[in-house]
Amino acid sequence: MYISKSGEPCLDPKAWLSFCLLLAILVSSTPAANALQAGNADGIVRAALEQEHGYVKSAQEKGLRESHESPESLFASGAPSENSEQKHGYFIFAQERGLHESPQWLALGHYGKRAMGGYESLVDDPGFFLHPEGKQNPEAELEATIAALMDADAPLDDTNAACRYPARRLWLLNQMVLAEPDLPTPMCSELEEYLELVSPRSATLVFPEAHMNSPASMFGHTLIRLDNEFESKLISHAINYAAFTDETFGPFYAVRGIFGMYKGYFSVMPYYERINRYSNMENRDIWEYRLNLTAPEVMMMALHVWEMREKYSRYYFFDENCSYILLFMLEVARPGVNLTDGFGAWAIPIDTIRRVREAGLVEEVTYRPSRAKRLMHIAAISSQKERDLAKEIALGIEVPDAADASVAGADPAIRTLDMATEFLKYQYEQQELEKGIYTERLLKILSSRSRLGLLDYDIPSPVPPEEGHGSARVSIGGGSLNGEAYVRLRLRPAFHSLVDAERGFTRGASISFMDLEARYYKDREELTLERLDIIDITSLAPVGDFFQEFSWKVNTGLEREELPGGRDRTTYGLYLASGLAADTPGRGLAYGFVGVSAKAGEELDENYAAGGRASAGFIMPVGQKFMVHAEADAAAYRAGHEYDAMHFALMANLSTGKDHSILLEIRRKGLEGLWTTDASLLWNIYY
Amino acid sequence: MKKLFVGVVVLSLVLMGASAAMATDSNTGCGLGDLIFGDPDTVMLQSFEATTNGTSGNQTFGITSGTSNCSKPSKYVSNERLEEFVAQNMDSIAQDMASGQGESLDTVAELMGVPASERAVFGTTLQASFPEIYTSGQVTSAQVIDNIAAVI
Numbered sequence: 001m002y003i004s005k006s007g008e009p010c011l012d013p014k015a016w017l018s019f020c021l022l023l024a025i026l027v028s029s030t031p032a033a034n035a036l037q038a039g040n041a042d043g044i045v046r047a048a049l050e051q052e053h054g055y056v057k058s059a060q061e062k063g064l065r066e067s068h069e070s071p072e073s074l075f076a077s078g079a080p081s082e083n084s085e086q087k088h089g090y091f092i093f094a095q096e097r098g099l100h101e102s103p104q105w106l107a108l109g110h111y112g113k114r115a116m117g118g119y120e121s122l123v124d125d126p127g128f129f130l131h132p133e134g135k136q137n138p139e140a141e142l143e144a145t146i147a148a149l150m151d152a153d154a155p156l157d158d159t160n161a162a163c164r165y166p167a168r169r170l171w172l173l174n175q176m177v178l179a180e181p182d183l184p185t186p187m188c189s190e191l192e193e194y195l196e197l198v199s200p201r202s203a204t205l206v207f208p209e210a211h212m213n214s215p216a217s218m219f220g221h222t223l224i225r226l227d228n229e230f231e232s233k234l235i236s237h238a239i240n241y242a243a244f245t246d247e248t249f250g251p252f253y254a255v256r257g258i259f260g261m262y263k264g265y266f267s268v269m270p271y272y273e274r275i276n277r278y279s280n281m282e283n284r285d286i287w288e289y290r291l292n293l294t295a296p297e298v299m300m301m302a303l304h305v306w307e308m309r310e311k312y313s314r315y316y317f318f319d320e321n322c323s324y325i326l327l328f329m330l331e332v333a334r335p336g337v338n339l340t341d342g343f344g345a346w347a348i349p350i351d352t353i354r355r356v357r358e359a360g361l362v363e364e365v366t367y368r369p370s371r372a373k374r375l376m377h378i379a380a381i382s383s384q385k386e387r388d389l390a391k392e393i394a395l396g397i398e399v400p401d402a403a404d405a406s407v408a409g410a411d412p413a414i415r416t417l418d419m420a421t422e423f424l425k426y427q428y429e430q431q432e433l434e435k436g437i438y439t440e441r442l443l444k445i446l447s448s449r450s451r452l453g454l455l456d457y458d459i460p461s462p463v464p465p466e467e468g469h470g471s472a473r474v475s476i477g478g479g480s481l482n483g484e485a486y487v488r489l490r491l492r493p494a495f496h497s498l499v500d501a502e503r504g505f506t507r508g509a510s511i512s513f514m515d516l517e518a519r520y521y522k523d524r525e526e527l528t529l530e531r532l533d534i535i536d537i538t539s540l541a542p543v544g545d546f547f548q549e550f551s552w553k554v555n556t557g558l559e560r561e562e563l564p565g566g567r568d569r570t571t572y573g574l575y576l577a578s579g580l581a582a583d584t585p586g587r588g589l590a591y592g593f594v595g596v597s598a599k600a601g602e603e604l605d606e607n608y609a610a611g612g613r614a615s616a617g618f619i620m621p622v623g624q625k626f627m628v629h630a631e632a633d634a635a636a637y638r639a640g641h642e643y644d645a646m647h648f649a650l651m652a653n654l655s656t657g658k659d660h661s662i663l664l665e666i667r668r669k670g671l672e673g674l675w676t677t678d679a680s681l682l683w684n685i686y687y
Numbered sequence: 688m689k690k691l692f693v694g695v696v697v698l699s700l701v702l703m704g705a706s707a708a709m710a711t712d713s714n715t716g717c718g719l720g721d722l723i724f725g726d727p728d729t730v731m732l733q734s735f736e737a738t739t740n741g742t743s744g745n746q747t748f749g750i751t752s753g754t755s756n757c758s759k760p761s762k763y764v765s766n767e768r769l770e771e772f773v774a775q776n777m778d779s780i781a782q783d784m785a786s787g788q789g790e791s792l793d794t795v796a797e798l799m800g801v802p803a804s805e806r807a808v809f810g811t812t813l814q815a816s817f818p819e820i821y822t823s824g825q826v827t828s829a830q831v832i833d834n835i836a837a838v839i
Contacts, residue, residue, distance in 0.1 A: 231803070232794035235772060267748055272776055272791075280779075309748045421782055428720065439719040439824035442778070446785035450817035454787045 087150050091143040094177045100139040103338070107331035108168055108304060110313070111138050112340065122325070124263075125311040130161070146172065149183055156186035163188035167303035167332065191306060198237045198268065199228035200302040203333070205289040205326075205362070206238065207353055208278040209465060212372055213541045213549050215509035217284075218495065220349040220465070222323040224330075225271055225288070226302055233288075234272040239305050241266050241325045243315035264315035264325065266308040275368075281429045283372035287464060289353065290364040293333050301333040323349035330356065337361065348494060354466050367461035371429075375422040375546055377459045382415045387545045390419035394427065396441055400448035410452050417449040418457075423546050468504020470659050470686035471495055479665070479680025481562070486519045488530075488680055498538060498619045499629040499663065500684075501655045508540030508551075508581060508589050508619070515557075529570070533557040540581035540591050540619075551581040553593050553615070561645075564674040571601035575613060588620035597635050604641035611637035617649075627653045646670040659686040717757035717827045719777045760829045763836035769798040774828035781821050787814035795835070812839060 099105055101119075111119040121128075121135045129135055131144035145168050148154070148161035162169050163186055172178045204225040210218040224239040243262040256262055278284045293301070313325060324347035327339040337359050339352070356362060369377070379387050392398040393416070403416040424445065428438040475490035492515040496505050515533040520526070534557040541549040555575040562568050577595025584590050597613035617631030633647040648668045655661045660683070667678040757774045759765075773780060776791050783789025788810045796806045813820060813835060820834040 230794075230797055232790065232797050234776075234790060234794045235768060235798070270771075270775070272772065272794075276776070276779075418786070421785075425778065425782075435720045436824070442719065442781070443821060443824050446781055446821065447818050449785040450787075450814050453814075454811070 084147070087147045088143070090150070090177060091146050094142060094146065094172070094175070095139065097175075099175060099177065100142045102335070104171055104332060104335040105138060105142060107328050107335075108171065108307075109134070109138055109141060110325070110328045122328075123308075123311060123313045125313070128308075128311040130165075146178065149178065152184055154184070154186075156184060158186075158188055158190045160184070160186035160188070162186050163191050165307050166191060167300055167307050170300060170303060194268075194306060195302065198226055198302060200226040200298045201229055201295050202227045203291045203293050203298045203301065204233075204236075205291055205330075205353065205356055206274070207287040207289070207349065207465065208274075208282075208284040209287065210284065210506045210509060212283050212547070213539050213551075215506070215511040215537050215539050218506055218509055218511060220323075222326055222349045222352060223274065224301070224326055226268075226298065234270075234275065236271045237268050238271045238274045239266060239268055239326070239329065240274070241322050243317075258317050260314035260316040262315045263312035264322075265310065265312055266305055268305060278370075279368060280371050280425070283370040283426075285370050285373055285462075286368040288366040288368060289356070289362045290366070291330075291356075291361045292363040293330075293361070297333040301329050304329065304332045321347060321349075323347055323352040327352055327355070330361065334361065346494070348471050350465050350468075351471055357466060365464055367464075369459045371422055371426060372547070374457070374459060375419060375426065376544070378415055378419050378422070378457060379545055382412070382419065384545075386412055386416045387419065390416045391423060391545060393417070393420040393445060394423040394441070396437070400445045403448065405452055411455060414449070414452050414455045417445055417452070418455075419546075420445050421449065426546070463504045465504045467658065469496075469501055469661075473500075473684055473686050475663070475682045475684045477663075477680055477682035479678060481521075481678045482676050484521055484523055486521045486680075488682060489518045490682065491516045497536075498540075499627050499651045499653045500686075501625075501627060501653070501661060502621060503658075508538075508542065510536070510538040512536040528560055528568075529558065531557060531559045540589050542581045542583045542589060544583070550578050551591055551593070552579070553577045553595070561671055562669075562674060562676050563672055569601055569603035571599040571604060571609075573597060573599040577613065577615065579615075584618060584620070586620060586622075588618050590616075590618040592616040597637070599637070599641075606640045608640040609637035609643065610639040611635060625655045627655075629653075643672050644670075645672075653684075660684065661686075717774050717777075717829070719781065719821075719824060719826070721777070758827060758829045760832040760836070762833045765832055766798065769795070769832065770828065772798060773832055777828055777831070780831070784810075784813050784820065785817055787811050799835070799839075801839075809839065 094100065105111075106119065110122045112122060114120050118136065119138050121138075123129075123135070126135075129141055129144075130148050131137065131140040134141035134144065145161070145165060149165070149169055149172065151161065154160050157163070162184065166188070169178075169183070173180065204227060206223045206225050208221050208223075210220065223241075225233065225236050226239065227233060227236045230236075241264055243264050245256070245262050275286070278286055315321065324340065324343060331337055331339055339355050339359060342355075343351070379390075382390075389398060389402060393400050393402065400417060400420065403413040403420075405413040421442070424433075424438065424441060427433045428435075471494050473490070473492045475492075476488070478485065478487050480486070492512055494513045495511050496509070497512055497515075498508070498510045512533055513535060515531075515536060517530040517532075519528050519530050521528065533555060536555045536557070538551075538553045540551045541547065543549075553575070554577075556573065558570055558572050560568055560570045575595060575597045577593035579591060579593035579595075581589055581591040593615045595613055596610070598608065598610040600608050613633070613635035615631060615633040617629065620628045622628055629649075629651045631647075631649045633645075633649075635645045637643050637645070646669065650666045651663060653661050653663045663682040663684055665678075665680050665682070667676075669676050669678065757770070759770065772794060776794075779789070779791040780795060783792035788807070792810055792813070793806055796809045801809050816838045820831055820838065822830070822834070826834075
């Protein structure tokens with residue numbers, strides 16, 4: 001039995017409060033607001049940059065400064081000085097040129113501008129700083145660095161400041177604050193070994209995309225590859241920033257990741273290790289963005305990675321994460337490029353790539369398909385018979401020679417054995433096969449394959465992910481609910497839903513955070529919070545010859561429901577479901593889920609409802625610009641407040657540009673005996 | 688404050704966490720199929736580790752995987768880069784070799800000093816001798832290098 005509350009105000013204060021709070025968060029994290037913040041930092045950076053360039057140029061031309069003697073003149077003999085006054089003189093020399101606030105010094109220290117003024121380094125390891133207050137004081141850190149580099153008493157081994165801070169040293173030399181004759185020359189054997197192995201010449205930004213069946217991994221990851229003189233990129237080295245965890249309990253992992261309780265470290269490893277992991281084990285497509293950094297710029301970056309060796313920063317899943325911290329590396333390489341300002345409460349990896357592109361650093365983009373993609377491509381150009389035989393060979397049911405070249409020529413047999421190899425490896429990497437069986441079967445298949453010659457596969461490159469719609473979305477429009485007109489506003493900070501344009505995104509993968517909808521009903525003069533999806537994830541994994549995984553769905557958040565008699569209620573719900581998806585003709589994807597749904601709310605009997613729920617529907621792209629999504633959803637709540645709910649939805653989204661679309665939604669809902677028809681038109685802006 | 692609010696709100700996701708163990712990086716194997724796996728991750732946790740790129744293990748810089756526990760080729764005077772690459776990529780080299788071409792195979796060619804103009808022939812030659820190079824499921828990287836040298 002539902003009993004209404006009396007005397008509800010027209011403008012629901014709960015709605016306003018939630019809306020304002022979220023709007024505040026959203027606005028403070030939008031690029032617009034951050035451009036304002038960044039404006040200040042930009043101004044300082046630009047001024048310092050001009051100063052920096054001006055100094056180097058005039059020093060080269062004149063050789064002497066007007067207001068100060070040159071550092072060289074302070075030391076007639078050119079030997080390193082033990083005199084701390086003279087070291088201080090070098091520092092004043094640098095300080096007058098504003099070098100302690102120059103973009104490259106700030107990047108070398110990972111300094112960010114503080115809201116209250118001044119700077120703070122994102123590095124947390126005290127061992128990174130030479131000055132006790134170095135974390136908050138780039139000026140003091142610069143002075144301490146100069147003093148340490150000029151210290152004639154320090155041992156000339158790998159512990160010397162010159163070996164530990166080679167990027168800072170090189171930078172000071174480039175700025176002509178210090179000169180080689182003034183500095184001790186230690187033997188940096190570890191550094192030399194590193195430079196010889198890595199041998200950096202050029203750099204590439206690498207973006208591994210989403211795992212299969214893991215929409216949240218659509219956010220991706222970024223790493224920087226340092227390319228050497230070899231043609232093969234497999235033996236380049238990759239710079240990776242990652243959180244080091246020992247966690248095995250999921251919720252702790254999430255909490256510690258969000259609140260910075262893990263330490264993040266840089267590591268350098270052969271690129272083939274990253275390929276083996278991302279491309280093969282995790283089946284992630286990889287995008288490689290070759291950067292136009294020069295060899296000296298790349299060397300500076302490589303030296304700075306060495307400075308970060310075994311120095312930690314607190315890892316924050318949302319903002320100071322893998323992709324954001326890597327931007328400091330690029331800022332070190334190219335002085336004056338501003339990549340780290342302008343990110344608000346979170347830094348989504350794909351957005352960091354967009355930023356790097358906008359800064360004009362990208363020269364070329366290369367696509368590297370995952371093992372799963374390669375397998376699906378070969379499967380798509382093969383016959384059902386070839387696919388079936390490939391599977392049987394991989395499972396050991398058939399011998400490899402069953403792929404007989406004498407029947408239909410070499411190509412079908414080659415495709416069959418190549419599919420068998422990929423599928424066998426896939427199974428092994430998913431730990432569905434024992435090593436001894438794997439190696440034996442692999443060798444047999446490859447031996448047969450080696451007798452069949454060459455075949456090229458041309459795997460088409462999809463739309464690069466940075467060309468997809470923007471990560472955040474704001475929508476405005478209007479509609480009518482059972483004849484009552486309303487104005488509708490939606491805000492979604494991240495990331496992508498099934499009806500948004502598919503270009504650049506993983507097909508069938510949808511993830512939304514904090515998707516908010518508010519309406520203003522004209523006649524009632526009422527502003528409502530219609531819904532707030534805190535998390536909504538759908539993963540559609542179409543079943544095929546080789547991959548048969550469950551699709552799944554999670555949704556949790558607030559929802560307002562219209563009730564008979566002009567009443568309504570707002571409940572907090574959780575829906576978990578699992579099911580299957582399948583490809584349909586016309587590039588569509590059909591799905592069906594079954595799951596459980598629970599709701600909590602003071603207007604429900606016993607304050608809760610729980611029961612079973614099912615959804616079914618399909619998505620279908622029509623032409624290049626339309627996306628259609630139709631869904632039917634039914635719930636039967638049988639614990640707590642007992643009721644039934646049904647929901648039919650038809651959505652059609654027309655893309656009018658990369659970041660704009662028009663969405664038509666028609667919904668028919670049945671709840672507690674009341675049927676409502678809701679139709680609306682929305683203009684979506686992605687940014 | 689911002690972090691706190693965002694973090695508190697997203698804690699709903701925490702309810703759905705499960706095992707968080709991460710796959711560790713590949714080990715220093717010398718033969719086919721030598722990869723170390725962590726516990727299989729649940730799909731939802733993959734989402735976190737995918738973005739944090741968390742790793743368990745000590746925080747060393749980790750440049751070289753090290754092939755100290757692999758035997759060295761006895762007949763071919765090779766270099767460390769070649770030995771390490773072959774040891775760590777036995778499976779992909781095998782797959783490329785059986786196909787007569789591929790990125791891993793090209794890398795081996797380059798590390799063995801084969802000029803770019805001769806790499807196609809290198810590939811087809813090794814393809815034709817595949818069973819003499821990858822002789823069994825237990826073949827080691829050192830043997831593979833020696834066997835390649837014997838063929839070319």
